[in-house]
Amino acid sequence: MKKPTPARISQLIFLALFLVLFLMTEYRGSDRIVAAVNGFFRANPLTAVTTLLAAKGYVPLVLPGLLVLLFSLFLGRFFCGWLCPLGTVLDLVTGRIGKTVPPSWLTGRVKFWLLLPLLGAALFNLNIAGLFDPIAILLRGLTFCLHPLVGDTVRGGWRGLYGIMGEGRDLLAPGFRLVNDYLLPFREALYPLAFASLLLLVLVICLERFGERTWCRRLCPLGTLLGMAARFSPLVRTPDAPCSSCRRCAAACPSGFDRELMQKEECLACMACVATCPTGKVGFSFGLRSEEKPLMERRVLLGGLLSGFFLARLFRFRDPAARAHLLRPPGVRTEEEFLHRCVRCGECMKVCLRSALYPALAQAGVEGLYTPVLIPRLGYCEYNCTLCGQVCPTAAIPDLPPDLKKREVIGKAVFDKNHCLPYAKRVDCIVCEEHCPIPQKAIRSETVVMSGFRGEKLSVKAPYVVDELCNGCGICENVCPLEGKAGIEVFALRDRAPLPAALPGDTAVPGAEDPYR
Amino acid sequence: MHRRSFLKLAGLSSLFWSTMLRDLCAAQGPTVAVAEGTDHGRITRSAINALGGMKRFVKPGNTVVVKPNMGWDRTPELAANTSPLVVRTIVEECLQAGARKVKVFDRTCNDQRRCYQSSGIEAALKGMKNVEVKHLEEERYRNVALRGKALSEWELYGEALSADVFINVPVLKHHGLSKLTIGMKNIMGIMGGNRGSIHKQLAVALADVNAVFKTHLTVVDATRILTAHGPQGGDIRDVKVLNKVVASTDIVAADAIATTLFGLRPEEIAVTVEAHRRGLGEMRPDRIKVIRV
Numbered sequence: 001m002k003k004p005t006p007a008r009i010s011q012l013i014f015l016a017l018f019l020v021l022f023l024m025t026e027y028r029g030s031d032r033i034v035a036a037v038n039g040f041f042r043a044n045p046l047t048a049v050t051t052l053l054a055a056k057g058y059v060p061l062v063l064p065g066l067l068v069l070l071f072s073l074f075l076g077r078f079f080c081g082w083l084c085p086l087g088t089v090l091d092l093v094t095g096r097i098g099k100t101v102p103p104s105w106l107t108g109r110v111k112f113w114l115l116l117p118l119l120g121a122a123l124f125n126l127n128i129a130g131l132f133d134p135i136a137i138l139l140r141g142l143t144f145c146l147h148p149l150v151g152d153t154v155r156g157g158w159r160g161l162y163g164i165m166g167e168g169r170d171l172l173a174p175g176f177r178l179v180n181d182y183l184l185p186f187r188e189a190l191y192p193l194a195f196a197s198l199l200l201l202v203l204v205i206c207l208e209r210f211g212e213r214t215w216c217r218r219l220c221p222l223g224t225l226l227g228m229a230a231r232f233s234p235l236v237r238t239p240d241a242p243c244s245s246c247r248r249c250a251a252a253c254p255s256g257f258d259r260e261l262m263q264k265e266e267c268l269a270c271m272a273c274v275a276t277c278p279t280g281k282v283g284f285s286f287g288l289r290s291e292e293k294p295l296m297e298r299r300v301l302l303g304g305l306l307s308g309f310f311l312a313r314l315f316r317f318r319d320p321a322a323r324a325h326l327l328r329p330p331g332v333r334t335e336e337e338f339l340h341r342c343v344r345c346g347e348c349m350k351v352c353l354r355s356a357l358y359p360a361l362a363q364a365g366v367e368g369l370y371t372p373v374l375i376p377r378l379g380y381c382e383y384n385c386t387l388c389g390q391v392c393p394t395a396a397i398p399d400l401p402p403d404l405k406k407r408e409v410i411g412k413a414v415f416d417k418n419h420c421l422p423y424a425k426r427v428d429c430i431v432c433e434e435h436c437p438i439p440q441k442a443i444r445s446e447t448v449v450m451s452g453f454r455g456e457k458l459s460v461k462a463p464y465v466v467d468e469l470c471n472g473c474g475i476c477e478n479v480c481p482l483e484g485k486a487g488i489e490v491f492a493l494r495d496r497a498p499l500p501a502a503l504p505g506d507t508a509v510p511g512a513e514d515p516y517r
Numbered sequence: 518m519h520r521r522s523f524l525k526l527a528g529l530s531s532l533f534w535s536t537m538l539r540d541l542c543a544a545q546g547p548t549v550a551v552a553e554g555t556d557h558g559r560i561t562r563s564a565i566n567a568l569g570g571m572k573r574f575v576k577p578g579n580t581v582v583v584k585p586n587m588g589w590d591r592t593p594e595l596a597a598n599t600s601p602l603v604v605r606t607i608v609e610e611c612l613q614a615g616a617r618k619v620k621v622f623d624r625t626c627n628d629q630r631r632c633y634q635s636s637g638i639e640a641a642l643k644g645m646k647n648v649e650v651k652h653l654e655e656e657r658y659r660n661v662a663l664r665g666k667a668l669s670e671w672e673l674y675g676e677a678l679s680a681d682v683f684i685n686v687p688v689l690k691h692h693g694l695s696k697l698t699i700g701m702k703n704i705m706g707i708m709g710g711n712r713g714s715i716h717k718q719l720a721v722a723l724a725d726v727n728a729v730f731k732t733h734l735t736v737v738d739a740t741r742i743l744t745a746h747g748p749q750g751g752d753i754r755d756v757k758v759l760n761k762v763v764a765s766t767d768i769v770a771a772d773a774i775a776t777t778l779f780g781l782r783p784e785e786i787a788v789t790v791e792a793h794r795r796g797l798g799e800m801r802p803d804r805i806k807v808i809r810v
Contacts (some may be wrong), residue, residue: 482715
């Protein structure tokens with residue numbers, strides 16, 4: 001067993017932190033989440049840069065990301081070697097993957113062809129960097145696939161145990177509760193794109209076949225961005241080439257060292273070379289050494305940015321019918337602003353109390369891939385809950401106090417009288433009214449006399465929506481007892497002005513008595 | 518016995534039942550205790566004591582289910598859920614009577630974690646020994662044959678079915694469809710499946726369930742009531758403080774007396790009427806013995 005390097009220790013600590021924060025990104029009895037996994041995105045320079053480019057203004061939340069970028073100007077790619085949880089995962093599994101020579105397309109300028117279009121697209125208002133962001137890839141793989149899978153398996157086994165042991169299972173309950181409360185997702189939602197999320201993560205891991213940290217060196221847009229900053233870093237390895245007689249450092253270097261000369265933009269600052277050098281000759285020191293060769297050819301720079309322009313402009317097609325059901329999380333006022341900022345990291349979907357948010361597959365067109373969409377039939381927006389805004393790393397979903405969040409309009413509910421029971425079948429129902437959380441009720445009912453299908457007179461409670469009060473939370477559509485399609489549905493709106501503070505119909509008597517006084 | 522004599526006996530005894538015995542039985546009538554006071558723990562205790570104390574219902578070693586209404590993500594003062602103090606007092610009484618285990622649960626309408634939290638009930642029972650406040654587990658539902666008028670069978674919660682004593686602790690409040698929700702409606706909290714679908718004949722369906730599933734003791738929380746926008750409420754101006762607790766072994770009678778506290782007549786509540794018609798309990802105030810404490 002080799003003595004672990006400081007970088008490895010730091011990596012493991014941050015990976016553990018990442019996993020702990022991941023598990024903390026869930027409702028645990030408190031209205032506020034103290035710490036969530038969004039910290040990793042706030043400190044993510046790629047998120048910071050693309051968000052600022054797309055939003056065309058300063059977003060205070062991404063300040064830590066800018067600071068990391070600034071530090072990278074001095075310390076090189078320390079983020080990749082010391083912090084990045086995906087990099088740590090790669091380092092942990094790479095020993096088990098056989099190596100072969102990378103194909104030529106991987107060794108060229110392909111990483112710039114990935115990063116530059118993402119930056120270009122952000123400049124032209126389409127922020128899709130999150131799709132290839134390493135931390136987002138890891139988080140989505142966990143959120144949409146692995147965590148629900150674990151939850152489903154463990155809880156399935158627990159249920160199965162009930163079939164065998166019956167109530168005798170209660171003896172084991174304390175142990176299960178511990179696992180259930182702290183390690184499993186509250187409910188194992190099935191997510192669209194679950195497989196795609198896993199596939200991307202697995203692909204990144206499979207790239208290890210072409211050498212250690214192939215993803216980080218040759219593709220990762222975050223790594224490439226940090227590599228560009230690292231070129232200016234005064235922190236350099238000396239000597240800058242391995243000694244011809246030994247080459248142990250070159251073998252130990254996770255980043256290759258295959259070009260016989262230290263590549264500052266690929267050095268992860270992990271200092272594995274320092275630890276392996278038998279003579280103690282290798283060290284890192286601050287000094288000036290200018291990088292002579294150009295970063296990339298001009299055609300790569302221009303071509304990359306130009307493809308970003310095309311990317312931003314050509315994938316905007318949206319199906320209008322799908323758009324009618326494109327419900328965004330509460331507090332999102334305009335689609336454009338939302339897309340400028342959304343990282344597609346999946347945190348809001350992870351934290352959503354009712355598992356109401358799902359990654360968009362086609363609802364929002366190609367440009368909206370993986371952005372969160374509320375699907376009321378699967379889950380509704382809980383009236384008193386503000387968690388999605390709390391964990392959003394870029395405030396694409398604003399963090400609002402409960403009183404304001406309740407007034408934010410997601411959409412408006414509309415009855416479908418061909419399905420809704422009182423209208424279609426002339427029977428009482430009113431489940432939607434019962435569940436409507438607005439104190440003055442956005443769904444109300446009136447008793448009407450209808451003639452039944454045999455001509456008899458029937459007195460039925462007919463529900464209707466009060467538009468001025470409806471915030472589109474979707475609980476009505478969620479609880480509608482009809483199977484499949486609900487008798488009431490929430491439709492998206494362009495104008496999502498919040499409900500007024502003093503709700504119409506709220507006959508507030510001045511000095512109304514508080515019965516508890 | 519010969520067929521003829523059996524038929525005679527059967528015929529005569531049914532005649533006897535319908536003419537005399539029924540009135541005789543009914544004349545005894547159920548007892549309902551109504552306790553009033555600002556100390557909600559104390560009045561809960563005195564209402565139960567007026568019926569003979571918790572020892573009458575809970576024997577040492579029993580497993581007891583206390584079923585409050587905590588279906589909504591609302592704080593206690595909004596009167597959408599049963600008062601945590603009332604629930605805690607009942608749980609304490611059960612333990613004192615020698616209960617081996619007291620289980621408290623509800624099938625919530627909003628997110629279960631938030632409901633258990635906001636209702637204040639989880640916090641009120643925290644740290645009590647032999648008390649379980651657990652979320653429902655879907656595998657525990659059992660299909661129960663109801664053979665009712667609306668429902669032939671339905672899934673009911675296993676722990677409620679297997680309990681030695683079932684104590685129903687509803688809150689008295691307004692309801693958009695059934696006018697009021699009290700004891701019999703609170704039994705919906707142990708029903709599985711698509712509960713919303715029974716709303717098309719709510720009264721009949723609830724009577725079906727209550728005819729098969731027996732509540733041993735009903736304690737209605739009327740310490741504060743939701744007078745409008747029920748069952749969820751959310752506006753403090755819809756809340757009225759009554760400072761009362763109603764208790765009875767007869768769920769229909771408890772509902773009926775609670776209804777009068779709300780200012781309505783029992784015959785206005787369809788579930789009560791349906792249940793009374795089926796002989797599940799008494800709803801006529803003049804046939805109910807009310808003890809005021």
